[in-house]
Amino acid sequence: MIGDDVALPVLLGFGHDGWALALIAGAGLTMALSLTAMAIGTVLGALLTVAQMSRRGWLAALAQGYGLVLRGVPELLVVLLLYFGTPGLLAAIAALAGLPAPGSPPAFLTGSVAIGLVSAAYQAEVFRGGLLAVPRGQVEAAIAAGMGPFTRFRRVIAPQVLHHVLPPLGNIWQFNLKDSALVAITGLAELMRVSLVAAGSTRRPFAFFAAAMVLYLVLTSASSAVFRFAEARAGRWAGGR
Numbered sequence: 001m002i003g004d005d006v007a008l009p010v011l012l013g014f015g016h017d018g019w020a021l022a023l024i025a026g027a028g029l030t031m032a033l034s035l036t037a038m039a040i041g042t043v044l045g046a047l048l049t050v051a052q053m054s055r056r057g058w059l060a061a062l063a064q065g066y067g068l069v070l071r072g073v074p075e076l077l078v079v080l081l082l083y084f085g086t087p088g089l090l091a092a093i094a095a096l097a098g099l100p101a102p103g104s105p106p107a108f109l110t111g112s113v114a115i116g117l118v119s120a121a122y123q124a125e126v127f128r129g130g131l132l133a134v135p136r137g138q139v140e141a142a143i144a145a146g147m148g149p150f151t152r153f154r155r156v157i158a159p160q161v162l163h164h165v166l167p168p169l170g171n172i173w174q175f176n177l178k179d180s181a182l183v184a185i186t187g188l189a190e191l192m193r194v195s196l197v198a199a200g201s202t203r204r205p206f207a208f209f210a211a212a213m214v215l216y217l218v219l220t221s222a223s224s225a226v227f228r229f230a231e232a233r234a235g236r237w238a239g240g241r
Contacts, residue, residue: 011202012211019198019208026194027215033112033190034177040116041176045123052128063124070121076182079114083186086110111183111190115176122172130165131157162234170227174220191215 006017014020051063070078083104091101104110134157142152181192189197195212199205 006202008204008207011198011204012207019194019202022189022194022198023191023208023211023215026189026191027219029108029189030177030180030191030216031219033108033115033180033183033188034173036108036112037115037119037176037180038173040113041119041123041172044116044120045127048120048124049127049131052124053131067121067124070118075115075118075179076185078118079111079182079185082114083107083110107183107186107188111180111186111188115179115183118179119172119176122175123169126165126168126172127161129168130161133164134160159234163231166227166231166234170224170231173223173227177219177223178216 010017012018012020048063048066051059052067054060054063087101087104090103090105094101138156138160139152142156147155180190183190184193184196187193191212195208199208202208
């Protein structure tokens with residue numbers, strides 16, 4: 001271990017004994033993990049929204065059940081289930097097909113999918129609320145004006161839905177960013193994992209956890225600024241509603 005006889009500025013610096021580069025790389029991996037999870041959640045959430053609003057009762061019930069389960073269990077449990085359960089499931093499927101076991105999926109993939117699955121349950125509700133907030137009369141007026149489905153969605157529905165969903169999506173993004181710390185249990189070298197390793201190696205836990213906290217605050221603050229800018233643009237696009 002190093003750290004007892006090394007000055008704190010050196011440990012947090014970019015030199016030979018410094019951890020600054022590793023912490024910044026961990027923050028970058030945290031951002032990549034969160035973006036991937038958000039993208040998975042957005043695609044799956046949109047599909048769940050379509051299913052929830054479907055006239056097929058069984059499909060709507062299935063989508064609602066998905067949301068009930070994924071919103072009702074801890075995110076850490078989903079990460080553990082996928083990380084430790086997926087290898088056995090894949091091995092069983094491969095055995096049935098007469099193929100060799102594929103081994104464990106990458107920790108990045110497991111973590112992003114786990115967080116994305118939970119994120120989708122929340123995003124589906126956000127999208128559904130955004131669609132329901134569009135006045136039915138405006139849609140009927142667009143149909144009466146002869147707009148096709150694509151033009152109607154682009155000019156009438158999408159701007160208003162975007163205006164309504166961006167603020168809650170910003171909150172979901174912040175949750176995804178913080179939930180990425182749970183993936184540290186898989187050994188992925190994201191920000192939380194790097195700070196844990198650095199704290200254990202140097203025996204300076206307060207310094208490195210405080211440094212991680214600062215980096216998380218930088219990421220969340222920058223993200224909030226981006227969403228505020230997007231919300232302002234969406235408000236103008238929706239006609240200042």
